Amino acid sequence: xxxxxxxxxxxxxxxxxxxxxxxxxxxxxxxxxxxxxxxxxxxxxxxxxxxxxxxxxxxxxxxxxxxxxxxxxxxxxxxxxxxxxxxxxxxxxxxxxxxxxxxxxxxxxxxxxxx
Amino acid sequence: xxxxxxxxxxxxxxxxxxxxxxxxxxxxxxxxxxxxxxxxxxxxxxxxxxxxxxxxxxxxxxxxxxxxxxxxxxxxxxxxxxxxxxxxxxxxxxxxxxxxxxxxxxxxxxxxxx
Numbered sequence: 001x002x003x004x005x006x007x008x009x010x011x012x013x014x015x016x017x018x019x020x021x022x023x024x025x026x027x028x029x030x031x032x033x034x035x036x037x038x039x040x041x042x043x044x045x046x047x048x049x050x051x052x053x054x055x056x057x058x059x060x061x062x063x064x065x066x067x068x069x070x071x072x073x074x075x076x077x078x079x080x081x082x083x084x085x086x087x088x089x090x091x092x093x094x095x096x097x098x099x100x101x102x103x104x105x106x107x108x109x110x111x112x113x114x115x
Numbered sequence: 116x117x118x119x120x121x122x123x124x125x126x127x128x129x130x131x132x133x134x135x136x137x138x139x140x141x142x143x144x145x146x147x148x149x150x151x152x153x154x155x156x157x158x159x160x161x162x163x164x165x166x167x168x169x170x171x172x173x174x175x176x177x178x179x180x181x182x183x184x185x186x187x188x189x190x191x192x193x194x195x196x197x198x199x200x201x202x203x204x205x206x207x208x209x210x211x212x213x214x215x216x217x218x219x220x221x222x223x224x225x226x227x228x229x
Contacts, residue, residue, distance in 0.1 A: 004157075009155070032214070032215045036220075041124075042222050042223070043119070043121075043206055043220035043221050043223050044158070044220040045220070046217050046219070052215075090158070092157075094215075096214040096215075100146055100165060100170065100171070101146075101210065101216065102160055102171070103148075103150075103160065103218060104160075105157030106157050107155065107156050107157050108155070108156070108157050
């Protein structure tokens, strides 16, 4: 089975500062990797996904993530934080088997943006 | 709105009661998933449907849980004889076929068992 580790359950940055949310995965096969964002009492919204086409993946709202196979990492970054980025972020890896994708999620990182 | 729809959004029930949640997936999606999310954790896989067939169930899904997807459209998740440990957010997701497709999530049903 796959697994995902998100380092730091809480990250706090100032508005305009760099956002870096860390994700490491374990997978026995080339992975499909995703970042989702969750606002309070809401479902998960896809930010971006890696599917082996390019190691640097650009997503919505100015976020991007870089797949580094040697480090088994898929960290999420944004050059300049906005107040509206305050939310919880989940990294996920999917395992394709039995003709469907089973998603394994990390425990999440809550991003706080200070004015 | 053509996203995944879940009802109700919130449910408070007494321990021992039965509850049922409904999920309406995106219409052209043949795959449907149920996940459970507890406070401070990421979503955990419960079960998966391809069309009307339930193809996989997690060991998290005890005998008190049952899910259906009649006619391959909407799905229901029923919990019988609820326990306080069942309190969680229940998320439904749907996706297209393929090996690298993302799941689209609904807003969830938050269950509180008192």
